[in-house]
Amino acid sequence: MLTPEHLHHLRNLSLAARQAAEGFLNGAHASRRHGAGMEFSQYRPYQPGDDLRRLDWRLAARSDRYYLRESEIDTSLTVHLLLDASASMNHRDDNGLTKLDYARLLLGALAYLATQQGDAVGLSILSPGGLRHLAPRADARQLPRIYHALETAEATGHFPAPETLAPLTARRQRALTVCVSDLYEEGTEINSLLTRLRATSGDVLLLHLMAHNELAFSYQGAVTFRDLETGQTLQIDAGPQRAAYQQQLQEWLRITAQQARRQGFDYHLLDTAQPLDAAMREFLRRRRLS
Template sequence: MLTPELLHGLRNLSLAARQAAEGFLNGAHASRRHGAGMEFSQYRPYQPGDDLRRLDWRLAARSDRYYLRESEIDTSLTVHLLLDASASMNHRDDNGLTKLDYARLLLGALAYLATQQGDAVGLTILHPAGLQHLPPRADARQLPRLYHALETTEATGHFPGTGTLAQLTARRQRALTVCVTDLYEEGTEINTLLTRLRATSGDVLLLHLMAHNELKFSYQASVTFRDLETGHTLQIDASQQRAAYQKQLEAWLQETARQARRQGFDYHLLDTSQPLDAAMREFIRRRNLGS
């Protein structure tokens, strides 16, 4: 598997996105035996470099096997990618990557998958001062636009307020919305936005990023924490607080997942120390259901 550190080390988002997407498809195929009864006259196994527009996404969602259609009409949809670029996304894991670094790789890979399938892909970067928006397109120049926007964005300030976000839900446009965020918010602004997008656009896939050192609380001895958005600091003894922290975190994660699914979102928790495969698998499943 291609680790986030390896992909980030390429220092080339276009290359990293393609490597991640094609490595995932090829690895998933290689790890499974062909099922009995597969119609090989209509399908052939995916190979690196194949045109992903011919990939049978429905078969992939049902079986996690990746085959190309030899003679079917392609389906496509609109994919709207959302990136939380508030300052909390600057949190750095033990592997040296920030949540924003991971989000860039992830969204780049998802954009590559969707574009190769023929989908119209758009991107909105959520900044506190305003939105950076690239409308959905299916032309050959869209991927470079998306990569440039992702590579040049910086995480600053708070998650934008209701007024700034209003333009995202001003008109109805059927799409699969994929939101990558750490769910750090002052109130319920992220949940409110996704609820409105669910009503106006349809399907919402919520990819919740957490660093490994947050999930495992791998800190030792006396530690001073600083809130990246407010600047507030807190000094604690990590060893003494670990058990209480992990208990509260587990309760919060369970409630977060329950609330998201109750409101109709597809929710998936991602550890930023882990490969992108789980998120890409969830995207393929959700994309298939919407096509």
């Protein structure tokens, strides 16, 4: 299993996404309809009018009977990827990766997985400077477009205002929305956007990124923290504050997960020091249910 650091050090998002995703393709089928798909399922007797190209001629030679090979094929859908590109995503973990670095790898891998399933994939990068949106498409050129948009994305400012995000919910389009965010917000702007998207598009998978040094509070001694979005600073002695911090963090995570699920989101917490497999497994599970 490739670690996020190994994938990041490839310095090639296309290659990293493919390497991270390929191990998860087998068995990732959204339905059990039978047809002319890629994965063999069963035989059935030939009937007049069937496509002769699907006949198993070797079986016919052995048995003097004609059978067609049926396969399990996917029911394609629309996958809409959302990247929170506010400044808090510049937080750097002890492994050297920022949350934005991890999000690029994760969304690249999910885009690759969805494309391999025949889905139409779109990407929206949410930043205060404006909405960067690639409409969902299922053509061969969409993946390079998504990779380029992710590679050139920068995390700046606050989470964008509702008027900036209005085009995302302007029309109804059935889709599986996958949002990658650290859920750092002034009020409830992220939750409000996802609530509107669930109403207009359907299923929402919320992947909550937290750096390992945030989760474990691995800091030592006197530390100065700076809010990446407001610029405010706080100086503390890490040791005496560790227990209280971790208690408050666990309570916040519990409430955050509870509220997200109450809103109907499929919520999952991700540690940016961990491989991408857990998030991809949840994506494929959610896709099968969509």
